[in-house]
Amino acid sequence: DTKMQAMMEQLILANKNRFGRSSEKMEDAQQLRFAEVDGTIVFFNEAEAVCDLEAPEPETLEPALERRKKATGKKAQDMSGLPTNRIDHYMTEEELTAEFGENGWKQLPDAITRRYRFIPAKVEVDEHHVGVYASKTDGHMIKAKHPKSLLHGSPVSASLAAAVMNGKYVNAVPLYRLEQEFLRYGLAITRQNMANWMIRLGEEYLAVLYDHLHSLLxxxxxxxxxxxxxxxxxxxxxxxxxxxxxxxxxxxxxxxxxxxxxxxxxxxxxxxxxxxxxxxxxxxxxxxxxxxxxxxxxxxDLTIAGCWVHARRRFDEALAVVPKERQKESASYLILKQIQTIYRKEGKLKDLSSEERLSQRQVAIKPLVDAL
Incomplete structure (x- = not known):
């Protein structure tokens, strides 16, 4: 009966959500596929999204083998932005004379080899000596101009703070490992020190940037x-x-x-x-x-627009409980195909200006949306 059918559909969907892959795709190769990672929807097949179903098919299904040319000068290109230290290795005139005889040799173009050299990071101490002066008459004192501390009462510098932030938030290195790494450089700072710095820097500096970006948004x-x-x-x-x-x-x-x-x-x-x-x-x-x-x-003054990815998910879930032999006859399948077409046509407009995109949407996409 109807109640039993509803319970079976819930069971099928629950099993799919628990044991199935967290992806939504149709068997059609042109379908834009979605996956969910830690609750976030990600797109991972741009090729399918921008393909054109109306493009003519090749006469043969055998793929043409394209031989890629070997890249020339790639290593030199990789090193082009790095400082280069020239290290000469030449023979003395006495050595050449012993090998070739008097004036029996000529200089050819140098044989050049390049090697990467890594210079480990190091920690230094900047000791600021600030001049202090006092009047001989009234006794008032003055200090020479000097840079303000990044954090009041803390020895942390901008470069050290940047290194901690880069290690923690860019390279995902835990603070306890950063603590060990700095200790190998001879700098004894604790993870508590670094945690306090990150919090204070966020409050005193990054909060200002955050508020500015908030206003720009x-x-x-x-x-x-x-x-x-x-x-x-x-x-x-x-x-x-x-x-x-x-x-x-x-x-x-x-x-x-x-x-x-x-x-x-x-x-x-x-x-x-x-x-x-x-x-x-x-x-x-x-x-x-x-x-x-x-x-x-x-x-x-606020308009909420829906997300097509989330909209299509319910139809994908509804399609999952329909027997495979009947899926193409279901309303969910037809709606998913319609959304697929909308995505394909929308992908062709992504490089247009806002005005051109709006004009093309009214002609090519609005009828598809209205049909839904």
Whole structure:
């Protein structure tokens, strides 16, 4: 009966979500495929996304073998941006005379070989001696001009802070390993020192940059927003409590000034995006989370646009519970094919200007969306 059918569909979908691959694809090779990694949707087959179904097929299915030419001068090109130290190895005139006789030799072009040389990092101490002067008459004192400390009361310099940040956040090296690495250089700093520096630098310097980028984001007509759960230790709650990292970013239409801002919050409450977007007027592309639509109802200057990736997911889930022999007859399959066509045509417009893209969308894509 209907209830039993619904339960079977839920079981099939639950098994797919638990044991199946976290990808969404149709058997058609032209389908743009999606995968989910740590809750984030990633696109991994650009070739399928930009292909043209109307392009003529080759006369033969045998692939043409293309012989790639060996790159010439690649090693020299790789070294072109590095400082070069010339090291000469020449024979003395006495050695040449002994080998060839008096005036029995001529100089040929040098044989040149190049080798990479790595210079390990080193730690030095900059000891600032600041002149202090006092008046002989009234006793007042003055100091010579000198650079301000990066952090008051701390010996950390900009170069050391940059090294810690690069190691921790770019190279993903834990602080305890950085502590060991610096100790091998003769510098005894603890992971607690480095953790404190990162927090203080974030509060005193990076927060200013963050606020500036936040204000710049308001000037973009289209932005994107999403939130993903994270686990944080020792935040005053019980172990395993779920927090959220909210992400706001500019779209691909602003390639020269990309902005991506992360905001950590303990909850998924509507208050957080309401506060972050309070001065923003424009279009915000999101998933189907109802909080964003609540904000849209509260304001006339904010438009929430849906995400096609999240929209198609429900149809992909619906298709998963349909027997394979009947899938191509289902409404979910037809809708997925329609969305596939929209993606393919949209991919052809990505290099156009905003005005040209809008014009082409009205002609080529709007009828497909209306048909859905």
């Amino acid at each position: 308001y000037s973009y007509h289209v932005i994107q927003a999403d939130e993903t759960p994270v686990l944080v230790n020792r935040d005053g709650r019980s172990a395993g409590s779920k927090s959220y990292m909210w992400v706001y970013r500019s779209g691909h239409m602003y390639p020269e000034k990309q902005i991506i801002l992360y905001e950590y919050q303990r909850t998924r409450n509507a208050f957080h995006p309401r506060e972050f977007l309070k001065n923003y007027s424009g279009i915000c592309v999101t998933d189907g989370y109802q909080v964003y639509h609540t904000l849209e109802k509260e304001r006339e």
